[in-house]
Amino acid sequence: MSMQARCRVWLSAAAVVVVTTTGSTAPAQRIVSLIPAVTEMLFAIGDGPRIVGVSSYDQFPPEVSRLVRVGGLLDPDVERILSLRPDLVVLYNTQVELKQRLDRAGIEYYSYEHRALPDITTTLRTIGARIGSATRANAAADGMEGAIAAIRKSLSGVPRPRTLLVFERDRSSLRNVYASGGYGFLHDMLEAAGGTNVFADVRRQSVEVSTEMMLARKPDVIIELWYGDLARELDLSRQTQAWNILGSVPAVRNHRVYELAGDEFVVPGPRVVAATRRLAETLHPGKIK
């Protein structure tokens, strides 16, 4: 699954650019997508069949398993991309060398930059407009925004537990713990799901959390996200035990440490709605319709 999503969580803390597009001619018919989130968006609006190549990390929807793999953020396989004769390549804004080569080959591209939750539907609308599927893309984006707003609404007035949202740590120990800071789609999802991020004051996508910080921030709830191969291999019920050493943390004392597995937590595409709903159901059982 999307290791690129993970790397985005880490690497794009300083993201500033939103989304840019080059040129605009006839709607693209042969799309190569290096971005799992955009791949998912295209499939969600029914334009999946126009994709001819995807990144090494794409796992969803299952149809991608039949498509050609063309590398990822760090190792795009330019030869293979060119050999697919694409008329649009969706790539990361930071892939400057790949852009230069595509320019030379006269192939158009769509620069993607990952930011916060509202940018996901912005991306969906712009890529939709870019490939001539504006109506369906706008409808899907409206649907996503409406669903998130509905989750927010059904939780209005409900007490918001202070939550530590962990997206990375060593197996069975509390070393190398990384949690969502106060910026980015994980933070936004947590807030939409009726939680208060204990690291809301740190305006970064990821925070390296020391043992002292875990104790000092006193989260009421700890949610750990697992994804990729690890989510399938690990016995998640045992991962909670690692926290027992920190008995003074309210979440630990009150048995409110939750392990959630699923790639939807790290791919900022259409599945963020489902991911937000799962967070909300974890934080506020029975409150979501």
Place this chain on the structure above:
Amino acid sequence: MRPIRARLAITVAGFGALLLVALVVAPVVGSTAISLPRVFDRSIPFADNLDAQIFFIARLPRVVAATLVGASLAAAGVVFQALLRNPLATPDTLGVSSGAALGAMLAITFHLDFKIAGLPAIPLASFAGSLFALAVVYALATGRRRGLSTTVLLLAGVTMTGFLSALTMFTQYLANFTDTFRTVRWLMGMLDVGSYQPIVTVLPMLVVSFAMFATLPRALDLISLGADAAAARGVNVPRAERMALVSASLATGAAVSISGPIAFVGLVVPHLVRLFVGSDHRLVLPASALFGAVFLIGCDLVARAAFAPIELPVGIITAVIGGPFFLWLLVRSSR
């Protein structure tokens, strides 16, 4: 000049007192204010005592780790400098740290999970890597019975560092993205061990290496004058050299397996200590071990408290202090 025993007592007492102050102050200071009476208040159950948990779980293991790693790296630095008769010989410049890092990196990336004599894979791999790097460098520098060549030594050290770092990068490149990030972070040094377990695990290695260090000072004093002079004074030079090599590699490997490679401790500390106690290894070795601990405790305090809630990698702090110091040392020694 006073007899060596008196000077040793003064030196150990002085640097020991400094370490004691560091050990007392460091766990009390941090990003969160804690109340000491509450930390030691037995009437509150430990599980509910936030101050005690911050003190005993978050801070004390870090301080203990910094003590052991700092002492090991500094002592190893002294031994390398004496053995190789070169002020720039350190675990970093000889490729020993890179070897240890590569060993540990292989163990981490390929999830090696064996034990030999109760020691887990990562410290063992790290020790093997440091010993391998040092053996190559040392063999090259002393080859063909031409005595120890400083130029060959440093060139071999630089070459080994580059070579081993390339293998480390290759290992990272083979790993998946998550592992790559973790190993990159690991290479920056990290003392937040989270429990005493990683420390206890390598304690046997550290005890053995420090016991070996304790036998070395006399031989190191003579060897640093030259191998022939040492042999003439009755030192079994090859044996002493082997002891020095193995003990310093053992200490470096154990330290690296706790914290990742932390640069410059093995360079800065021995030189700083020599400014105060002179060059007698009976003084330099214990003083460096004590001051190495103080130095790393201080650097880790900066790492965890200066920009809280953001944590800095401790290796960056030691390098920021150590880099300019290294340069100053070069300028000073060339004058």
